[in-house]
Amino acid sequence: MQESDPDTTGTTTPLVVPRPEHNISRAQISEHALKVLYRLRQENFQAHLVGGGVRDLLLGHEPKDFDIATDATPEQVRQVFRNCRLIGRRFRLAHVHFGRDIIEVATYRGSGDDADPADHRLENGMIVRDNIYGSIEEDARRRDFTINALYYNIADFSLIDYVDGLADLRAGKLRLIGDPEQRYREDPVRMLRAVRFACKLGFAIEPSTEQPLFRLGSLLGDIAAARLFDELIKLFHSGYALDVFEKLRHYGLFGQLFPETDACLALEDQGFPVMFVSRGLANTDRRLQEHKPVAPAFLFAILLWEPVRRATEQLQSEGMDVNEAILVASADVCHRQQSLVAIPKRYSLPMREIWALQPRLEQREGKRPYRLMTHPRFRAAYDFLLLRAEAGETDPELADWWTRFQEGSSQERASMTESGAKRRRPRRRRSKSKTPANEVAG
Structure with a gap:
């Protein structure tokens, strides 16, 4: 040698x-x-x-x-x-x-x-x-x-x-070549790469390489939003998303990428939304370990859900219907996020559908559950509901109901929706005297 x-x-x-x-x-x-x-x-x-x-x-x-x-x-x-x-x-x-x-x-x-x-x-x-x-x-x-x-x-x-x-x-050491601050300024994405390699390899970041991470996060604002999307997929879809999330928060980098989510994390109530994000990312890691597919739409649905949820509740308190409120909130949050991390439409549209289906999953009477199960985004929305239930955000009984409904026989499904159907108000019939001869009443 x-x-x-x-x-x-x-x-x-x-x-x-x-x-x-x-x-x-x-x-x-x-x-x-x-x-x-x-x-x-x-x-x-x-x-x-x-x-x-x-x-x-x-x-x-x-x-x-x-x-x-x-x-x-x-x-x-x-x-x-x-x-x-x-x-x-x-x-x-x-x-x-x-x-x-x-x-x-x-x-x-x-x-x-x-x-x-x-x-x-x-x-x-x-x-x-x-x-x-x-x-x-x-x-x-x-x-x-x-x-x-x-x-x-x-x-x-x-x-x-x-x-x-x-x-x-x-030595299991991650060290930049040259002056760390200068190298980060040359390409701020190196800060994200430092986090990625530290998590992927289990290496310690050498002190002079680590210290600027606490100070230079704002430089990520100079990076093209499309490039940041690509880097985030590498970060969160490599099997160590939960570790990445915790390290990004530790260095103050997460708030540069997802400022609205980061603000919500500072207002956590009884462990939520940190618990929800953590469970969602741990689920992503588990699926990758089991060689199961993961979707960017689901990942970003997890990362941006809390600001969407809070904005939806605010719009509801102002008198807006929940289904309209979640659509308006989703559009607003996505518009602001897009300038930071450009999520392509092929992912942002399914992401918004996952969110929009959440209030519809609460409607369990009559034919609605059957129709909802035919929606192309139903399975992703159901998985999202399971995470919300695990994190304590929604009633676990609702998630359990949908699990049983999917697994049940035709008779069991009919029984599960029958009580709700009976409570539905009957459709008003027109008076026979006002019904044209060629029109079926009702």
């Missing part, structure tokens, strides 16, 4: 770990990633597996993605692979497609010193364009956390470490 150490030219000799001294095998790397690595190598380009894939393999986890770093420019990568598309303006990347599998190939990033503003631009310290290319060492120092700056070299199957990432990996 070759230790890292600065040389007389100002560069750093990296720590190089030969194949016999680490646990990464080519058998663990996806076939498509290996094809890209070998093909770049054949074309006389450098090719390294880098980032989360290397980190996860070293930890004994199964990587979700395999990313590649190279000295080939995006245009050169496209010349090598016919199945390649170039994407991104802020960061130019090459995506090599193998059916539904995509291998991301990034050119080594440079330091940006004396760069053309057309290729490298900062606004208020935040990087808005970064297409300056450099060496593998520059690329390593431009990455966010040390544990994500480890390179697997396909040329000799060694590991390359310029930033003591292996030592941090062994």
Whole structure:
């Protein structure tokens, strides 16, 4: 093993770990990633597996993605692979497609010193364009956390470490490369990534990396709302949503993303709404552990429900019907939230339907339960009702009734709705003398 150490030219000799001294095998790397690595190598380009894939393999986890770093420019990568598309303006990347599998190939990033503003631009310290290319060492120092700056070299199957990432990996430590405050200002989303990796890996955030999290949360307001939606899906749909929620609140970041919900959490009554959100996120984690599907619509329904519920109650107190009130409240809360986290319509519309069905689930007489069960969003609304009952927000008897109704036979269902049907007011009949001959009375 070759230790890292600065040389007389100002560069750093990296720590190089030969194949016999680490646990990464080519058998663990996806076939498509290996094809890209070998093909770049054949074309006389450098090719390294880098980032989360290397980190996860070293930890004994199964990587979700395999990313590649190279000295080939995006245009050169496209010349090598016919199945390649170039994407991104802020960061130019090459995506090599193998059916539904995509291998991301990034050119080594440079330091940006004396760069053309057309290729490298900062606004208020935040990087808005970064297409300056450099060496593998520059690329390593431009990455966010040390544990994500480890390179697997396909040329000799060694590991390359310029930033003591292996030592941090062994110590279970999450540490930013460079000055933490500057790195967070360059890209505030790194604060969310710090929370995500700490929860995912069970790592401790190194003190100098952690302290700015308490102070710089407002910088998230400069991030595009659509990008924040993508980051939140990664945060909450990776199997540790409850831990993420608690850490985001601890650092004051949750309030930057969901200010109305955060304000409601400060007014909790007998553990609710914290209990409701916690139970909902724990349920999401459990479903992922059981390899069951989870839906962004349901996740955001959980996170935004409390401000919708409170606004609905306020509108009702002013004389509005509950069904209209919940529609108005939903529209208002979603409109304000959209400027912070852009929830696509394909998720926001089902989310609002889940909310709108909550008062309708209280109507159990006659044919209404049968009609409600045919609604495409019924199952999600029922699951949402179960969470509300578990958290103590609504009567558990209501949730139990719907569970029994779904499981009951035709006779049992008829019996459950019969009493309610008898209490319904009979329809008024028109007088026969006023009924046209061609119209059926009633």
